[in-house]
Each structure stands twice: as C-alpha cells, then as structure tokens.
Amino acid sequence: MNCKELVYLLGDYLEGTMEEPLRQEFSLHLEMCEPCMNFLRTYDTTRILCRQIRCEEIPEEVRTRLKAFVMEKVREHNRDIEKYVEKAAIERREQVSTLLRAYAANRLSPMMAVLFQTHNDRCETCGAFLRSIDGGKSLVEMPKVPPDIEEHIAEFLEALPPGEAPTLS
Amino acid sequence: MPTERVADDNVLLEGLRHGSAEAAETLFDRFHGRIYSLAMSILKNESDAEEAVQDVFLTVVRKAHTFKGNSALYSWMYRICVNTCLMRLRGKRRSETVAIEDFMPVFTEDGMHTSLVDDWSKEVERKALEKELGQVIQKFTETLSEKYRVVFVLSDVEGLSNEETAQILGLTVPAVKSRLHRARLYLRERLTGYLREGKMEKQ
Numbered sequence: 252m253n254c255k256e257l258v259y260l261l262g263d264y265l266e267g268t269m270e271e272p273l274r275q276e277f278s279l280h281l282e283m284c285e286p287c288m289n290f291l292r293t294y295d296t297t298r299i300l301c302r303q304i305r306c307e308e309i310p311e312e313v314r315t316r317l318k319a320f321v322m323e324k325v326r327e328h329n330r331d332i333e334k335y336v337e338k339a340a341i342e343r344r345e346q347v348s349t350l351l352r353a354y355a356a357n358r359l360s361p362m363m364a365v366l367f368q369t370h371n372d373r374c375e376t377c378g379a380f381l382r383s384i385d386g387g388k389s390l391v392e393m394p395k396v397p398p399d400i401e402e403h404i405a406e407f408l409e410a411l412p413p414g415e416a417p418t419l420s
Numbered sequence: 421m422p423t424e425r426v427a428d429d430n431v432l433l434e435g436l437r438h439g440s441a442e443a444a445e446t447l448f449d450r451f452h453g454r455i456y457s458l459a460m461s462i463l464k465n466e467s468d469a470e471e472a473v474q475d476v477f478l479t480v481v482r483k484a485h486t487f488k489g490n491s492a493l494y495s496w497m498y499r500i501c502v503n504t505c506l507m508r509l510r511g512k513r514r515s516e517t518v519a520i521e522d523f524m525p526v527f528t529e530d531g532m533h534t535s536l537v538d539d540w541s542k543e544v545e546r547k548a549l550e551k552e553l554g555q556v557i558q559k560f561t562e563t564l565s566e567k568y569r570v571v572f573v574l575s576d577v578e579g580l581s582n583e584e585t586a587q588i589l590g591l592t593v594p595a596v597k598s599r600l601h602r603a604r605l606y607l608r609e610r611l612t613g614y615l616r617e618g619k620m621e622k623q
C-alpha cells in the first residue's frame with residue numbers, strides 16, 4: 252500500500268469497516284510513514300471539528316412562531332377536509348335524488364332502468380322503498396330518502412360504467 | 421432503529437391522517453429541532469431555515485395519507501427538508517463555490533506525498549480556538565458545491581450513518597462515502613491552509 256491508496260481508504264479505516272488483511276496493511280504503512288500519520292490525524296480532527304458547527308439550539312422565539320404556524324395550518328387543513336367531506340355528501344345526495352326523481356317519473360334511460368331494476372330486485376331495503384314511490388308520484392310527494400337507502404343507491408351509482416347517462420334528456 | 425419508535429411513528433401518522441391536532445403537536449415537538457438544525461446547516465440563514473421548516477411540516481401534514489411507511493418517518497422528513505432547502509438554494513443567487521479538485525492531496529507518480537504533512541491536530545484542541553474554528557469551518561463548507569455539501573452536512577454535521585444519508589438522498593452508499601471523503605479532504609486542506617497562514621503561525 253502506498254500513501255495515495257492509504258489516503259483513499261481513510262474513511263473506511265476510521266469507521267472501522269475495513270477488512271482485516273487490508274487493515275493490517277494499512278496499519279503497517281501508517282507506522283512507517285509520518286506524513287500519512289499526520290494526514291490521518293488531521294483528517295480525523297477535521298471530521299470531529301465539523302460536528303461542532305451543528306446548530307444545536309433553535310431560538311425560543313423561532314420555536315414559538317413555528318409551532319403557532321404549524322398548528323394554525325393543521326386547523327386550516329382540517330377545515331378544508333371537513334368542507335370537502337361536506338361538499339361530497341351534498342353532491343351525493345343530489346345525485347341520488349336526481350336518480351330517484353327520474354325513476355319516479357319514468358325517465359331513466361333504458362340501460363339504467365334495467366340496471367336499477369336488477370339492483371332493486373336483489374336488494375330488499377331499496378326494493379321496498381322504491382315501491383313506496385312507484386307510479387309516477389310528483390316530486391313534492393317524494394319522501395325523504397333514509398340514509399341507508401341513500402348509501403346503497405350512491406354505491407350503485409359509483410359502480411356504473413363511465414359515460415352512461417342515467418336519465419333521458 | 422428500535423421497533424418501538426417505528427410503532428410510535430405509525431400511531432403519529434395515523435393521527436395525522438385523521439386530522440388530529442394532538443398528533444400534529446407531537447410531530448412538531450418530536451422533530452422540529454432536528455429539522456431546523458438540518459435546514460440551518462444547508463441554508464446558513466435563520467429566516468430561510470424557518471421558512472424551510474414551515475414547508476416541511478406543511479408537506480407532512482398534507483401528505484401524511486400518501487406516506488407509505490417504507491422508510492422511517494424521520495428519514496422521510498429529512499428528505500422533504502433536503503428537497504425544500506435545495507429548491508430554496510436554487511431560487512437564490514448561489515454563493516461562490518470552488519473547484520474541489522484544486523484542494524485534493526497531491527501524490528508523486530509512485531503514490532507518495534509530495535510534501536511534508538503538517539500535524540496540527542494537537543494545536544486545535546485548545547479551547548480558545550474552538551469558536552473561531554467553528555466559524556472558519558462554517559465558511560469553508562459554504563464554498564462546497566451542493567453535491568458535496570448536502571452529503572457532508574447529513575453525515576458529518578448531523579451525524580447520520582452513511583446508509584441513512586444514502587437513503588435520504590437516493591444515492592448509493594459508495595457514492596455517499598466518496599462524496600463525504602472528498603468533502604473532508606477539501607476541508608482538511610482548507611483548514612491546513614488557514615492554520616498555517618493564520619493566527620497560529622504568528623504566536
């Protein structure tokens with residue numbers, strides 16, 4: 252091993268990750284070569300000195316300001332999510348009621364009518380509710396949709412193939 | 421990494437996904453010091469570091485639901501912090517960097533040192549020098565290009581292992597080792613120059 256090779260391997264040596272035969276060669280050179288010994292010492296000292304430029308302390312007023320900022324943003328973020336959830340719920344209710352009105356007025360598209368009928372034949376809860384608004388009742392008479400029915404129908408709507416218009420125009 | 425902490429982090433993430441303010445507070449208390457320190461080491465400026473820390477926590481809160489947990493939470497946050505800091509550095513006029521090549525050790529054809537090597541390691545142990553050297557090192561690290569500086573900051577200043585640094589930066593471990601080594605060689609050389617020509621000589 253020459254000086255150049257030794258310098259190249261300094262990191263591994265100081266980390267203690269060097270394989271044994273290589274390490275012996277390294278130490279052997281080090282014992283006989285003063286420049287390399289000095290190089291190693293100053294390299295290692297550089298490494299140790301650098302630890303102390305770490306910023307250990309965050310100024311108290313910066314910490315306070317940062318914490319207030321982060322907590323405020325979290326509240327904002329949560330409000331945004333709540334709004335989003337609310338908006339999604341309203342949209343869903345509208346979609347369901349559009350579908351039901353179209354059903355009651357016999358204005359479902361043919362494909363939709365088949366699909367919807369299939370669901371209602373299979374699903375007892377929805378079937379019973381649907382029979383209660385059967386026969387072209389007016390919108391005014393439409394009873395409030397119970398939450399479990401709404402959920403079922405929303406689920407049904409979500410599973411539709413794209414591009415299927417649910418009602419006749 | 422202890423499994424206990426990983427479990428802890430998962431509880432924290434779960435809380436964040438559900439918008440728990442308590443989880444957000446714990447997250448802040450647990451990580452703000454380390455993140456601020458890292459941002460300071462890269463950006464070297466208090467107000468820039470403060471904004472970077474803001475960005476990091478905002479990102480974590482907003483993206484908690486997409487974090488897969490393949491890596492540790494702190495490693496994810498360090499990665500966000502490094503990216504944020506690098507973006508900030510690019511947006512600014514860069515401070516002058518030097519050609520690191522000019523400060524690499526020189527060897528003869530058969531690989532021997534071309535000149536005597538000064539051993540100043542004992543001299544810097546004096547307490548009086550510590551603060552001064554800190555500032556000098558700070559200055560020299562600022563002249564390192566990003567490529568070396570970020571690796572150096574994570575490994576030698578923040579004290580992460582080479583594996584952790586590699587994971588955070590998306591580098592291989594050998595790439596981290598080689599950049600780190602060159603950064604140290606550079607700083608050693610600059611310190612040698614400083615100590616040889618600076619105050620030490622005159623005393």
Ligand SMILES: [Zn+2]
Nearest residue numbers: 253254284287
């Ligand atoms: Zn040698």
